[in-house]
Amino acid sequence: MNIGTRKILDRSFTAVGIGSIIVMAMALMIVVVPIVTNGIGAVFFTGTIEHRKMLFNEFNRGDSENLSSEAASSNRYRAKVYSMMTGFEAELETMVPEKQAEYKAKYSQVRTSLQALLGPLPGDPEPMLTRSKYGQTRWEKAEEKLHDLLYESKWDNSNPDVMAKEYFVSRAIGFEGTSLVNLFPYVENNLDKILLPEFTCYWGFLTDSSVDSHFFGGIWPEIQGTFFLAIGAMLFAFPLGVVAAVYFTEYAKPGFLNSMLRSANSTLAGVPSIVFGMFGLAFFINTMKVSESKSVIAGALTLAIMILPTIIRSAEEAILAVPKTYREASLSLGSTKWNTIVTVILPAALPGILTGGVISLGRAAGETAPIIFTAAVSVGSAIGLADVFSSPTPALSWNIYNLASEHEAASQIRHVQYGMVLALVSIVLLLNLSAIVLRARVSKKLKG
Amino acid sequence: MAEESGGERNRTNAFVVSARKRTMQKLAKTAGEGMLFAVAAFVAVIVLFIFYFVARDAIPFFQIRGFSEFFTSTNWYPADQPAQFGALAIIYGSLMVTLGSALIAVPMGVAAAICLSDILPFSIRQYAKPVIEMLAAIPSVAFGFFALVVLAPLLQNNGGPLLMWAWWILVSPFLLLGVIVLSDLLTSNIRVQKRREQLHILYLILFGLLSISLLYKVGTALYGIQILTGTNALNVSIILSFMALPTIVSVSEDALQAVGRDIREGSYALGATRAETILKTILPAASSGILAAVILGIMRALGETMVVWMASGNSSHIPEPWFNYLEAIRTLTATIAGDMGEADQVTGSARFHVLFAMGLLLLVISFISNLISERIVVRQRKILSGQ
Numbered sequence: 118m119n120i121g122t123r124k125i126l127d128r129s130f131t132a133v134g135i136g137s138i139i140v141m142a143m144a145l146m147i148v149v150v151p152i153v154t155n156g157i158g159a160v161f162f163t164g165t166i167e168h169r170k171m172l173f174n175e176f177n178r179g180d181s182e183n184l185s186s187e188a189a190s191s192n193r194y195r196a197k198v199y200s201m202m203t204g205f206e207a208e209l210e211t212m213v214p215e216k217q218a219e220y221k222a223k224y225s226q227v228r229t230s231l232q233a234l235l236g237p238l239p240g241d242p243e244p245m246l247t248r249s250k251y252g253q254t255r256w257e258k259a260e261e262k263l264h265d266l267l268y269e270s271k272w273d274n275s276n277p278d279v280m281a282k283e284y285f286v287s288r289a290i291g292f293e294g295t296s297l298v299n300l301f302p303y304v305e306n307n308l309d310k311i312l313l314p315e316f317t318c319y320w321g322f323l324t325d326s327s328v329d330s331h332f333f334g335g336i337w338p339e340i341q342g343t344f345f346l347a348i349g350a351m352l353f354a355f356p357l358g359v360v361a362a363v364y365f366t367e368y369a370k371p372g373f374l375n376s377m378l379r380s381a382n383s384t385l386a387g388v389p390s391i392v393f394g395m396f397g398l399a400f401f402i403n404t405m406k407v408s409e410s411k412s413v414i415a416g417a418l419t420l421a422i423m424i425l426p427t428i429i430r431s432a433e434e435a436i437l438a439v440p441k442t443y444r445e446a447s448l449s450l451g452s453t454k455w456n457t458i459v460t461v462i463l464p465a466a467l468p469g470i471l472t473g474g475v476i477s478l479g480r481a482a483g484e485t486a487p488i489i490f491t492a493a494v495s496v497g498s499a500i501g502l503a504d505v506f507s508s509p510t511p512a513l514s515w516n517i518y519n520l521a522s523e524h525e526a527a528s529q530i531r532h533v534q535y536g537m538v539l540a541l542v543s544i545v546l547l548l549n550l551s552a553i554v555l556r557a558r559v560s561k562k563l564k565g
Numbered sequence: 566m567a568e569e570s571g572g573e574r575n576r577t578n579a580f581v582v583s584a585r586k587r588t589m590q591k592l593a594k595t596a597g598e599g600m601l602f603a604v605a606a607f608v609a610v611i612v613l614f615i616f617y618f619v620a621r622d623a624i625p626f627f628q629i630r631g632f633s634e635f636f637t638s639t640n641w642y643p644a645d646q647p648a649q650f651g652a653l654a655i656i657y658g659s660l661m662v663t664l665g666s667a668l669i670a671v672p673m674g675v676a677a678a679i680c681l682s683d684i685l686p687f688s689i690r691q692y693a694k695p696v697i698e699m700l701a702a703i704p705s706v707a708f709g710f711f712a713l714v715v716l717a718p719l720l721q722n723n724g725g726p727l728l729m730w731a732w733w734i735l736v737s738p739f740l741l742l743g744v745i746v747l748s749d750l751l752t753s754n755i756r757v758q759k760r761r762e763q764l765h766i767l768y769l770i771l772f773g774l775l776s777i778s779l780l781y782k783v784g785t786a787l788y789g790i791q792i793l794t795g796t797n798a799l800n801v802s803i804i805l806s807f808m809a810l811p812t813i814v815s816v817s818e819d820a821l822q823a824v825g826r827d828i829r830e831g832s833y834a835l836g837a838t839r840a841e842t843i844l845k846t847i848l849p850a851a852s853s854g855i856l857a858a859v860i861l862g863i864m865r866a867l868g869e870t871m872v873v874w875m876a877s878g879n880s881s882h883i884p885e886p887w888f889n890y891l892e893a894i895r896t897l898t899a900t901i902a903g904d905m906g907e908a909d910q911v912t913g914s915a916r917f918h919v920l921f922a923m924g925l926l927l928l929v930i931s932f933i934s935n936l937i938s939e940r941i942v943v944r945q946r947k948i949l950s951g952q
Contacts (some may be wrong), residue, residue, distance in 0.1 A: 122749040123838050129742050130840035134680025137673040138693055141814075144807045148711050279791070357604055364601040380939060381609035387861070388928060388936040389868025390705075391898045392619060395924045398905070399618040422611055429608070455597065476702070483704025486870040486898070490905055500739050514706045514871075521710050522875055531714065538707050549702040553695050 151543065159532050162212025164317030166191050167236060169255035172514050175247070176321065187313055194311045198231070198304060200241055205297040223291050227300075230266040234259060235311065247329035249524075254333065255532065256314040263308055267301055322536055326498050331520060331533045338499040340540060342413070342510030346492060347482040349417025349505065350424060355420075355474050358428030359463075362470075365429070367434045367458055386426035391488040393423045397491035397538075411509035413500070416492020423487055424477040431473020435466040438559075468559040472552045479548035483541060485514040495519040513541040603616070616928065623925040626650075626918035635922060641881040641895075642915045643904065651921045654881045656926070658798070658894035659867060662877065665802030665890055666809055666866040669820050671859050674813030679843055679860075681814065682821040683829075693903045702810035705871040712876035717795030724792030724891075729784045737780055744772040796878040799890040804876065806868040813862035820854020820942075821847060823949055853945040857938035864931050867898075874899040897923045 166187050173179040205224065209217055228238065236252035237244055244250050253259035268285035289301040304311070325335030369375045397419030401407050407415050439462050447457040453512070463470075485493075493515035500510050520534045521527055627635070630650055638651025677697075681690055696941050720727065748768035755761040832842040848855070878893020881900075885892070901920045908917040 119749060119753065122746060123841070125745055126742070126839040127838040129738070130843070131680070131684050132738075134676045134684050136676040138680055138685075138696075140673060141677060141700060141810055142693075142696050144810075145696055145878045148703065148708065148807070151715050152707065152711065308721075325763060357607060360601060361605040361608060364605040368601055369605070372802055378605055378609055380936070381612045383939055384612050384935050385608055385615075387864055387868075388615060389864075389870070389898060389931055391868070391870040391901050392615065392924050392928050392931075393920060395622075395901065396615045396618055398920070399622055400614060406616065412784055425608060425611075455594075479702055483702075483706070485704070485706045486902060489902055502892075514704055517706045517710055518875060521713055534710065534714070538710050541704055542707050545702055545704055546699060549698060553698065 147475070147520075152335075152535065155532070155535035156542075159536025159539070160320060160322050161316070161318055162532070163256035163314045164319065165252070165254055165256055165259055165312035165314050167252040167312065168317060168319075169330075170255055170347050171251050171333050172321070174250075175333060176325060178321070191311055191313055192319075194307050194448055195235065197307075198235070198300060198311070201297065201300045201303070202228075202231075202238070205295060205300075208296055212561065220292075220295070221427045223288070224297070225298070226269070227266065227288060230262060231304075234262040234266060249334040251333070252312070256312070258314055258529075259308065259314070263305065267305060275421060323540065326418055327496075330496055331516075331530055332526075336513070336533070336537050336540060338497060338511045339399075339513045339516045339537060340513040341499045343482050343514065343541070343544070345413050345500075345505060345510060346416050346420060346488060346512055347478050347502075349413060350420035350473065350481040351478050353421035353423045355479065358425050358474075359432050359470060361425075361429050362432030362436060363458060363463075366433050367462075382426050382429060385422070386430070388423075390423065390484055391489075393419055393487040394490045396422075397487060402491060407506055411490070411492050411494065412507055413492055413505035413510050416509075416512075418487040419491045420481045420484060423484065423534075424481050427477045427480065428473055431476070432466070434468045435469025435473065435559075436462060438469060439465045468555055468562075472556045472559070475548050475552040475555070479545040482548070483514055483545045485518060488512060488515060495523070513537055517541065595787055616932075619921055619924050619928055622918055622921035624918075626915055626922045629915045629918070635919070639883060640880075641900075642918065648916060650915065652897075652900075652919070653922065654883045655895050655897055655900050655923070657883050657887075658877070658881070659896040661798050661884075661890070661894055661899070662801045662805055662873060662896060663863055663867045665798060666805035667859070667863050669802060669806035670809040670862055670866075673857060674810050674858070674862065675817055677810070678814045678817040678821055678855075679848075682818050683839070683843055683847065697811045697814055700807065701815075705808065705869055706875075708804050708808060709871040709875035712800050712872055713796065716804070717802050717876060719795070720792050720797070720800055721795030724795075725788045725790045728787040728790060731808065732784055732787055733780060740776040740780065744769060744776055747772055755949070784805070790891070794878055794893050796876050796893055797891050798877065798884070798894045801873050801877045801894075802890065804872050805869055808869060808872070809862035809866045812865050815860045816858035816861055817855040820851040820858060820945065823854060823946065824850045825949065850949070851945075853941045857941040857945075860934045860938040860941075864934050868927060868931060870898040870902050874902050897927055 137344050159199040169179055173184055234252055243426045253262050269288050272281045273284055289298055292298045322335040324337050326337050328334035401415040401418050492509050493512050494509040497511050500508050517537050639654040640649040640651040642649040672704050748765055751768055752761050752765045828846055832846040873896045879895045880893040881895040901923055905920055
């Protein structure tokens with residue numbers, strides 16, 4: 118091969134390597150950016166008067182005078198919509214029967230869209246579900262619902278070779294010649310006066326409990342459950358892991374037994390997370406009966422087993438990184454081995470051990486599979502500290518799955534799902550960032 | 566004053582130790598070490614317990630239904646009367662996404678590891694490492710959510726164009742490189758310089774046209790593809806490869822670092838370029854360590870639950886044709902997670918035990934591959950230290 122080609126090959130080899138690192142960084146970006154940009158929308162968004170009504174009624178928050186003056190100005194515009202509707206209902210009665218049936222069907226669709234947009238209409242019975250007590254609380258959702266009101270969605274199946282395409286037909290055309298035709302432009306032009314959108318900063322998203330399975334309110338039960346589970350797992354795993362690491366680094370003698378123990382450690386690290394969940398179910402709940410059924414304690418124990426190998430490994434590394442001179446100085450001063458470990462080595466290794474602990478804490482907080490069968494429930498309020506031995510808890514990781522895949526109206530509460538994912542990802546990434554910073558400091562200090 | 570005298574007494578006693586006290590001290594030391602050992606052995610006990618308790622609930626399934634149906638039938642109707650427990654399609658689905666993610670993650674991961682250990686200067690490496698750690702830290706459910714809510718609709722609505730762009734962007738640089746190398750190789754034997762250069766250019770044009778037509782043909786074919794469902798094996802494979810990458814990169818970087826400086830310097834001294842050094846000396850020396858990294862990364866993909874549960878479509882059938890990554894599939898982990906809630910735990914039905922049989926299968930696979938990768942790493946360390 119001539120030298121030019123060899124050079125090109127060398128360069129392109131470098132390019133492939135750098136390219137894959139860039140792709141990895143981009144993968145991180147591609148995943149994190151939509152989560153962050155959409156997740157922020159759970160807290161900062163353009164809220165409507167319905168949101169403020171909901172806050173006032175469900176959480177008793179907000180200024181009642183302000184709210185009632187807003188409601189009054191909103192009602193002025195709503196009244197016109199309602200009067201148009203009653204006018205059309207009267208008109209319906211006078212129509213010939215076949216026309217009446219046709220318009221009635223169309224009109225009921227309009228009515229449902231208006232209900233979704235503005236909340237219960239006058240004359241409606243008191244709704245059972247909280248979600249139908251209010252109109253759209255978020256402006257961007259209100260705009261979607263406005264589109265639903267103005268246009269009817271239809272599917273074009275004319276060409277069997279390609280997938281059906283959605284297209285929209287204006288509803289106003291369907292009501293040509295009746296009094297209702299004026300309703301559509303009126304709602305379209307005055308929606309901002311009806312719903313009074315204004316920029317809202319809803320910190321309650323992080324501290325409120327949810328209302329009507331996450332249609333309104335916040336995610337505090339999930340955040341709290343995640344903390345309970347992760348910290349509970351650390352309470353079990355951290356002391357055990359550090360002690361085991363001390364044994365492996367200071368006392369273990371090379372041999373068959375030791376290599377067996379190390380194999381066991383790496384095996385445990387490689388067990389798929391769902392198997393931990395099965396084990397937690399079969400052992401902690403069905404055999405040990407740590408609780409009647411799912412509970413925080415069973416979940417924390419399962420998670421503890423899962424993060425134990427990581428803690429042992431990082432604690433070992435931290436202990437081994439302590440310079441030999443520390444140990445020798447302590448031993449030469451006449452202190453015993455145990456004394457050296459407790460007073461010299463462990464304090465010096467502590468930041469490194471903590472780094473591993475913090476990373477494991479993040480892993481315990483983010484892991485879902487082990488808690489599906491042992492600790493997680495989809496709905497529920499925040500539990501007290503006394504209930505951890507008996508009751509299950511909602512947790513961020515599980516509820517993200519549940520809301521995104523199993524919730525009956527998953528596509529309507531995307532903002533809540535994104536908010537939850539952002540909360541979880543930021544908890545985990547902040548823990549990891551602090552671990553990275555901590556480790557950088559430690560390595561600087563140990564280098565001197 | 567009293568404290569001081571107490572200290573005095575202790576100090577004198579420290580040197581004059583009675584026989585009884587010495588045995589006591591020895592006993593305490595042994596007991597303490599024993600306790601430390603007990604804690605360390607706790608991990609081994611847990612591993613045994615996991616095997617025992619998963620197997621305990623898995624064996625009844627094989628007792629009731631035997632082995633052949635589970636491994637050879639594709640009929641998975643656990644809720645029917647009579648129920649059918651053919652897990653072949655589910656096992657196949659697991660293998661399929663694992664293979665798919667390995668195909669993406671292994672070349673990228675090894676390339677990135679080489680880049681980190683041998684190519685990039687330290688100042689850039691410092692920033693690349695945290696990126697990898699962050700990627701490893703993102704919870705699996707967040708990846709699953711991304712796959713379900715962002716990637717799946719994207720694939721479903723713009724699948725064809727996306728595939729075409731991916732093909733062009735990923736393949737065209739390699740084709741270009743291939744054309745250059747191939748035409749060089751074909752002409753390198755010709756002694757006459759003028760003729761060689763003429764032929765070289767001729768070959769370049771010929772192969773260039775061929776590869777451009779290949780790019781275009783495949784690209785248009787891909788453009789026409791309509792992806793019926795965004796929750797499919799391709800989606801899951803992409804996301805799982807993101808998740809396997811950090812493991813592959815960090816473990817194979819360790820393996821590459823373990824290859825000493827002397828081998829590298831020897832190769833450079835013989836006049837090899839960096840690429841040749843890496844490909845012909847460092848990679849062979851580190852190959853077993855990289856194999857271990859690949860096994861660990863693959864295991865991460867095989868054992869992953871949330872992503873496949875949320876974004877694989879959960880349809881238990883073998884795709885038509887068998888390599889069609891654009892169809893929905895179902896995996897072992899997702900089946901365990903999804904069916905456990907519906908299976909009757911109390912009466913010990915086959916439906917409950919079959920899930921444990923799947924768990925046992927996963928556990929055994931992960932155990933064996935862990936042992937293999939550990940052996941490989943130990944052996945490599947021995948060989949390298951022996952040199």
